[in-house]
Amino acid sequence: MKQLLLWPLWAFFAAVMLFLVTLPISLQAQLVGSATILGAMMIMKRFRPDGTWRLVALAFGTAIVLRYVYWRTTNTIPPVNQIENFIPGFLLYLAEMYSVMMLGLSLFVVANPMRSRPALSIETRPSLPTIDVFIPTYNEDAELLTSTIAAAQAMNYPKDLVTIWLLDDGGTEQKRNSSDILQAAAAERRYQELKQVCADFGINYLTRSRNEHAKAGNMNNALEHSEGDLIAVFDADHAPARDFLEKTVGYFAEDARLFLVQSPHFFLNPDPIENNLDTFEKMPSENEMFYGIIQRGLDKWNSSFFCGSAAVLRREALAETGGFHGISITEDCETAVALHSKGWNSVYVDQPLIAGLQPATFSSFIGQRSRWAQGMMQILMLRAPIFKRGLSMAQRVCYASSTLFWLFPFPRMIFLLAPLCYLLFDLQIFTASGSEFLVYTLAYMVANLIMQNYLYGSFRWPWISELYEYIQSVHLLPAVVSVILKPRKPSFKVTAKDESVTSDRLSELSRPFFLIFGILMIGVAVTVYRVYSEPWKADVTLVVGGWNLLNLIIAGCALGVVSERGQKRAFSHRVKVSRRCQFQIGSDWYPGTIEDVSDQGARVRIAGAPIDQIARGMGGELSFDPHTDGLTGSLPMLVRGLFNDKETITLNCRFDPSEVVHHRLIADLIYANSDQWSEFQHSRRRNPGVVMGTIGFLMIAFGATLRGLSFAARAALSRKENQQEINSGKRA
Numbered sequence: 164m165k166q167l168l169l170w171p172l173w174a175f176f177a178a179v180m181l182f183l184v185t186l187p188i189s190l191q192a193q194l195v196g197s198a199t200i201l202g203a204m205m206i207m208k209r210f211r212p213d214g215t216w217r218l219v220a221l222a223f224g225t226a227i228v229l230r231y232v233y234w235r236t237t238n239t240i241p242p243v244n245q246i247e248n249f250i251p252g253f254l255l256y257l258a259e260m261y262s263v264m265m266l267g268l269s270l271f272v273v274a275n276p277m278r279s280r281p282a283l284s285i286e287t288r289p290s291l292p293t294i295d296v297f298i299p300t301y302n303e304d305a306e307l308l309t310s311t312i313a314a315a316q317a318m319n320y321p322k323d324l325v326t327i328w329l330l331d332d333g334g335t336e337q338k339r340n341s342s343d344i345l346q347a348a349a350a351e352r353r354y355q356e357l358k359q360v361c362a363d364f365g366i367n368y369l370t371r372s373r374n375e376h377a378k379a380g381n382m383n384n385a386l387e388h389s390e391g392d393l394i395a396v397f398d399a400d401h402a403p404a405r406d407f408l409e410k411t412v413g414y415f416a417e418d419a420r421l422f423l424v425q426s427p428h429f430f431l432n433p434d435p436i437e438n439n440l441d442t443f444e445k446m447p448s449e450n451e452m453f454y455g456i457i458q459r460g461l462d463k464w465n466s467s468f469f470c471g472s473a474a475v476l477r478r479e480a481l482a483e484t485g486g487f488h489g490i491s492i493t494e495d496c497e498t499a500v501a502l503h504s505k506g507w508n509s510v511y512v513d514q515p516l517i518a519g520l521q522p523a524t525f526s527s528f529i530g531q532r533s534r535w536a537q538g539m540m541q542i543l544m545l546r547a548p549i550f551k552r553g554l555s556m557a558q559r560v561c562y563a564s565s566t567l568f569w570l571f572p573f574p575r576m577i578f579l580l581a582p583l584c585y586l587l588f589d590l591q592i593f594t595a596s597g598s599e600f601l602v603y604t605l606a607y608m609v610a611n612l613i614m615q616n617y618l619y620g621s622f623r624w625p626w627i628s629e630l631y632e633y634i635q636s637v638h639l640l641p642a643v644v645s646v647i648l649k650p651r652k653p654s655f656k657v658t659a660k661d662e663s664v665t666s667d668r669l670s671e672l673s674r675p676f677f678l679i680f681g682i683l684m685i686g687v688a689v690t691v692y693r694v695y696s697e698p699w700k701a702d703v704t705l706v707v708g709g710w711n712l713l714n715l716i717i718a719g720c721a722l723g724v725v726s727e728r729g730q731k732r733a734f735s736h737r738v739k740v741s742r743r744c745q746f747q748i749g750s751d752w753y754p755g756t757i758e759d760v761s762d763q764g765a766r767v768r769i770a771g772a773p774i775d776q777i778a779r780g781m782g783g784e785l786s787f788d789p790h791t792d793g794l795t796g797s798l799p800m801l802v803r804g805l806f807n808d809k810e811t812i813t814l815n816c817r818f819d820p821s822e823v824v825h826h827r828l829i830a831d832l833i834y835a836n837s838d839q840w841s842e843f844q845h846s847r848r849r850n851p852g853v854v855m856g857t858i859g860f861l862m863i864a865f866g867a868t869l870r871g872l873s874f875a876a877r878a879a880l881s882r883k884e885n886q887q888e889i890n891s892g893k894r895a
Contacts, residue, residue, distance in 0.1 A: 184229045190602055193230075197606035200227055204613050208852075217617060221274055224614040231607035232263055239595050252592035255581045258574030265571075266611065268564035271557075273460035273618050279513040280462075283413030291324055292415065294408065294475075295391035299330040299381050303399040305360050310762055312364050313823075313830035314402035317791040319409050326391060327366040331357050332381045337373045363823050377654075378471070379489030379498075386486050391478065398472040401428070401519040402830065404837035405790055411475045414510045422480035422507035423499065426473045427454035429515030429840045431833075432736035435525040435670075436631065436724050440867055447847050449631055452623040455844075458511045466561035467511035468499035472519070480507045490545055492653050493538025500546055500562060504553035515840040518738075518833070525670040525725055532635050533642040536569040537653040540646045543567065572636035572643055579633070579718075582711040583682065586689045586704075597702025612853045621848040625856035626717070634721045637675050666729040669878050673725035677875060680722060683715040716864045723867020726874035737761045738833055739843070746814070747784035747797070748772055755811075757787065760832045764803070764817040774807050782819065789828065790835035796824045 188196070200223045207220040240256055241248035285291060296315050300308060308329065315327050334354030341347040354370065361368035371384045382396070393415060397403060411424040428450060433443035447455075461467040469476070471494070480502050481487065488497040499509065522528040548554060548562035584590040593600070612625055646653050690708030694701050737759040745752045746769045755769035767785065779802055786797040804815035820826055851859055 180226060180229070183226065184233050190598060193606075194602045197227060197230075197602065197610075200224075201606065201609055201613065204610070205853075208613065208617060212617070212620075218274060221270060221614060221617055224610045224617075225270070227606055227610040228263060228266065228614075231603050232260070234603050235259065238599075239593055241591055241594055245591070248591045251581070251584050251590055252594075254577055255592055258577040258581075261570065261574050265564070265568060266614070268560060268567070269618060270614075271560055272464070272564050273456050275463070276456055276459035277463040277511075279459070280510065283410075283417060285320075285409055285413045291321060292392035292412065293324045293390075294320065294326070294393045294395055294412070295385070295389040295478075296325060296327040296395045296397065297330055297382055297385050298328065298397050298399060299332065299378055299385075300357075300399040301332045301378075305356055306762070308357070308399055309360060309364075309826045310830055310833070311397060311399060311402045312360070312366060313826045314404075314834040315397060316364065316366070317405050317794070317827065317830060317835060318403055318407050319405050319792070320412070325408075326389065327364075328385050328389060329357060329361050329366060329368050330381050330385050331368065331370045332374055332378075334370045335372060335374050336370075376489035377492065377494070379487040379494035383486040383489075386478070386481065394476045394478055394481070396472055396474050396476065397517060398519060401472045401517045402834040403473075403517045404515075404840075405835045406837055407473075407516040408475075410514065410516060411512060414512075415475070415477060418508055418510075420506065420508050421510060422477045422502045423467075423469055423509040424475045424512060425458070425467055425470055425509065426512045426514065426516045427458070428470060428473055429518050429844070430521045431518050431738055432521055432523070434521040435523065435528045435727065436634065438523075438730060439525075439724050439726060439728055440720075440863055441728075442863070444847065446624060446627070447622050447844075449623075449627070451844065451848075452619050452628075455513070455622045456619055459513055461561050461565075462509070462511035464557040464561050465508055465555070466503065466558045467509045468503075468562075468565070469495040469509075471495035473517040477507075480505075483507075490651075491538045491541035492534055493542065496539065496565070497542050497546060500542060500548045500551060500554075503558055504548075504551045506553065514837065515844065516837050518840060523730065524664060525727060526672050529635065529638045529672060533639055534653075536572075536635075536639050536643050537646040539566045539569045540643055541650055541653065544647070544650045569639075569643065571632050572640040575632050575636040576640055579679070579714050582707045582714065583686050585707045586686045586693070586711060597704075597706045600703070600706045609853075612857075616850070616853050616856070621850040624851060624859065625853050626860040630717055630720055630724075630860075633717050634676075634724050637679070638672060664727045664730050667874070668727050668729075669874050670725040670727055673722075676718065676721045676725050677871075680715070680718045683711060683718055686711040687715060716861065716868075719868030719871070720860075720864035721867075722871020722875070723864075724871075726867075726871045737766070738839070740832065740836075740839060742787055742832070744785055744787040746772075746800075747786070748776055748781075752786070757785075757832065758813075760829075762829065762833065764800070764815065765832065767800075767814045767816060768811050769814065770811045772812055774805075774812060777802060777805055777812065777814070779803060779805070783814075783816070785816070787832070789831040791827070791831045794824075794827055794831060796828060798825055798828050 204220045204223050207216050211217075235256065241252040243249050298308070298311055298315065312327065312329065318325070331354070334350050334357060338350035339347055339354060341350065358368045369385055369388055371381070374380075376383070382394075386394070393412065395403075395408065395411075407426070411426065414424050415421050430448065430450070432438075434449065437443040437446075437448065458467050481498075483505060484498070484501045487494050488501055491497045503509065522531055542548065543566040548566065549559050551559065551562075554562070581592060584592050595603075615623070615628070616625065687708065690704060690711065693704045694708070697704065738761065739759050740757055742757045744755050744757050744767065746755045746767055747753075751772075753769045753772045755767050758766045758768055760766075765785070781802050783800045783802060784797040785800050789795070799819040799821065800816040801819050802814050803817050806813040818825070818829055820829065
């Protein structure tokens with residue numbers, strides 16, 4: 164009955180909204196109305212950011228957006244008979260309507276996301292399910308895999324109920340028998356090495372005859388060889404915390420139709436953008452917007468989907484739909500679509516329970532995102548979740564939001580080029596005066612920023628999404644076009660996990676960004692020229708020139724992104740910890756604290772040790788109380804550096820493991836405690852607001868632009884010197 168009464172109320176408010184949106188008013192009235200609404204939104208954001216007031220503020224913002232859409236549709240599109248203006252003008256209009264549509268979908272998904280779910284304890288369960296742990300691998304080296312295996316073995320769960328499988332697609336019979344003798348030899352070495360690693364750790368090694376259907380085919384082969392009730396999936400570089408199963412398995416007993424419990428992907432190392440802009444410890448990572456807000460919003464509508472790793476799935480559900488699906492190159496989301504359409508449910512646990520690695524180079528980052536974009540386009544075109552029978556209407560909207568998002572390269576490139584159409588070619592693609600543009604468009608942009616800040620708050624700062632979209636769009640646009648033309652053509656490509664940038668350099672993908680920056684700079688010069696040469700058009704020229712300047716700021720920031728900083732290997736990133744320990748020097752033990760740790764080594768501060776007995780290259784032993792039950796022993800260490808601050812001595816040490824127990828101790832140091840990952844995430848999450856966030860972005864962009872230009876100048880000078888040396892050699 165309550166629902167029936169709500170419908171007339173919603174209809175009334177919708178009618179009022181429609182009336183206000185289409186009400187003809189003067190430009191001055193529009194300015195006053197927009198300023199009043201924006202002011203009210205800012206006040207509510209300051210004093211009442213949550214609950215009903217949040218929804219009221221979002222409704223106010225929606226009114227401004229719809230008012231802009233009405234004005235944009237009825238007053239600004241060039242006449243059809245002016246074809247040179249109409250075509251680019253209509254493309255710009257479509258790009259804007261796409262952005263409005265995606266904002267609407269985002270409002271549906273995350274306007275009121277589900278609160279974080281409490282973990283369900285498994286301690287009181289009379290019977291626990293058996294679990295198969297799948298670790299699919301393709302080209303990752305043994306050193307990386309041992310960390311994941313050791314962490315998986317340390318999970319708190321009855322050991323007789325867990326079976327761990329290393330699924331090696333790099334040592335298949337197809338590869339070992341390749342006609343390429345070098346490839347065959349490498350595959351055989353890998354096969355023998357990983358078999359020995361699995362034997363040492365006491366887990367199962369599994370490969371197959373042929374590399375068919377990529378990761379999905381690899382895991383389907385494992386389904387045929389295993390029989391656990393549940394399947395836990397970890398990528399080769401995703402090591403679980405000891406409480407991973409404790410905080411995920413309990414949900415399956417609560418819901419017999421539950422097929423998935425997904426947890427977020429937490430990364431120990433910065434992505435190339437964070438590394439090159441030096442924001443990793445100062446700002447939330449890009450993936451936190453998805454895992455911290457969007458997945459919770461999807462979870463509210465029973466639409467959180469499988470993300471390929473850090474998840475537990477029910478074997479019975481997978482059997483109903485034929486295992487993991489592999490028509491697209493994003494088998495995870497495709498599998499979720501199939502299972503949701505069969506009436507199965509999913510749960511999202513909003514706590515990092517694994518730690519993984521991100522691509523270390525900009526080219527690998529773009530390769531990874533190209534695969535995601537192409538895979539989601541394949542799902543959109545080949546699986547059509549929007550029209551999928553069995554999905555609820557809410558689930559269709561959620562999957563529409565997740566797949567249609569990856570069309571962003573089209574509008575992003577149009578927004579980049581649109582102001583140049585006017586500045587360089589005098590095309591009238593937006594028929595409005597400068598004052599109209601400011602009153603309507605500026606209000607729309609500010610409302611959009613405030614709404615984004617409401618929706619994502621401390622998880623995504625202003626303008627950061629625009630930067631990420633721009634740097635991806637330049638290279639993702641041809642990738643998306645290719646899959647639209649040939650949906651079945653893309654093939655699965657594994658993202659490199661252990662690349663390194665040993666010295667400062669320009670990315671091999673940097674050239675288009677410098678070219679675009681140069682063109683936008685020309686646009687700035689033309690703006691100045693046209694303001695003085697055509698003063699009667701100065702209002703429009705200044706507005707369009709301001710738009711071009713905003714594009715230039717983002718493009719300048721991108722120059723810093725493609726100017727790559729030298730760094731250690733990606734999986735050597737240090738994690739801050741604080742654990743008491745004992746460090747052995749000679750025959751004596753000294754008390755200390757482990758301050759940070761990586762897969763390669765640790766920094767240890769010790770007290771009471773004589774400095775004259777410590778030297779670089781000497782060996783030692785590190786002892787601490789492990790989190791993992793039953794784990795004992797000490798870690799062999801090599802001292803690589805030391806610092807004496809009179810009261811204590813800080814040692815930079817490298818691990819020197821020679822036994823399986825040593826790898827287990829290393830994994831315990833880095834991965835056992837999931838609370839440290841949550842604490843690190845929360846330390847970066849603060850909401851600077853629209854104004855301070857914008858100022859912060861401008862400061863980042865200014866520094867990144869200067870850095871990118873300096874990299875380019877050094878690269879050009881280096882090429883000139885090399886050419887001179889070549890010419891000198893020829894003359895000699």
